[in-house]
Amino acid sequence: MSPEIASYCGYTASVFIVLSFVLKDIKKIRFVNMIGCILFVLYGIYSGMLWPIIIPNAILCFVQIYHLIKKEKVSS
Template sequence: MSENWSEYVGYLASIFVILSFMLKDLKKIRIVNLVGCIAFVVYGVFSGMLWPVIIPNAILSVIQVYHLIKKD
């Protein structure tokens, strides 16, 4: 893999987040968005601790997990 593999993770994260806006089923939206947020956290960590990327996506990940596991 190339030296800038984290850049590819960032692009993949963007694709997942955009895809989550195209879905209609709320559970699928949350799962796809969660994958994107986790990928953005990984991207932020391996791209030099980009806190403006890491913090909001980590918070959004926790929110998505909370809504996925809570009982309605």
């Protein structure tokens, strides 16, 4: 991936993370934040394996997935 595309991926990730702080519905917050985390992981990978970006965002992504699945099971 070109450095330009990786940068756009990082900027898009930032937009999703900021957007998640604006929303009020917890399910939407978690979903939008998860997308931002995935994009940050991709940004970290394609920018030269930036582990300080990849590791926390990967963990946060799994946390968001866990809570989204847990919330669906409780609702059912």
